[in-house]
């Protein structure tokens with residue numbers, strides 16, 4: 001079927017909508033006991049039960065990102081370390097971790113305004129905020145936690161805003177990007193990585209994105225998203241694990257590792273955890289799960305061989 005190419009504004013609205021999709025999947029996995037996230041339900045108006053293979057994928061996605069975040073928070077005992085979540089959507093990691101470090105979340109103003117209001121109105125979320133938190137327009141501000149409105153395609157101005165809120169280019173910084181860079185034109189997402197390489201000497205990045213556009217499943221994935229007005233703009237530029245890794249290494253990052261979700265599921269999740277998941281719900285579409293999981297990948301990269309990044313254990 002032919003699809004009309006959406007205009008810029010339509011496609012921005014479609015991309016923003018993906019934050020709800022991610023949150024609904026996370027809530028489904030939390031409610032069924034796959035993941036421990038008591039906060040995500042506060043962001044969901046209409047919960048939906050996802051299929052077992054989606055819940056298992058969400059488990060792996062959550063497990064991989066939380067693992068890096070937790071190891072970073074644990075290793076980052078020095079003051080002045082910081083974390084920046086790009087395209088944070090309705091991500092609950094800040095509420096789960098209560099990290100004792102500077103923590104920034106960035107998304108379009110429509111999303112941050114919605115998130116700021118939801119957090120402010122829900123006692124269970126509000127009480128996790130630092131005491132000095134204020135709502136400022138579409139944003140939340142405090143000394144340590146800041147939810148900032150901005151368009152990542154204009155990254156230098158987004159980072160200027162973060163610097164006004166205390167971002168320190170010299171501090172060790174973990175950037176998190178979960179299904180975000182792939183929606184940007186690769187010229188823009190490369191510019192983000194280049195800005196980080198140039199300006200933040202001690203940086204780490206963890207990403208989770210789609211890969212392998214060329215096979216039948218990849219084509220179906222692209223077609224399904226296109227039908228909703230969503231373009232995976234970065235996918236053709238970085239279609240494989242190798243190209244994703246090289247993207248970092250050729251830009252001067254010291255270490256880059258990439259693993260697809262199927263490999264992560266089989267080799268990085270504890271056997272006892274897999275037994276626990278099997279008892280939650282029957283997964284009999286193993287072939288479909290493997291196909292799906294082969295089309296998503298984590299990448300973990302860092303620019304300097306220094307703490308806390310070199311101590312993070314990632315496959």
Ligand SMILES: C[S@@+](CC[C@H](N)C(=O)[O-])C[C@H]1O[C@@H](n2cnc3c(N)ncnc32)[C@H](O)[C@@H]1O
Pocket residue numbers: 015016017018019022023086087088089090091106107108111150151152153177178179180183184
């Ligand atoms: C698939 S959602 C993921 C949300 C969150 N990272 C998670 O995993 O739950 C993608 C998010 O990236 C945000 N995003 C995409 N392009 C962006 C841009 N140019 N500027 C700011 N945010 C953007 C969207 O608004 C959306 O919240």
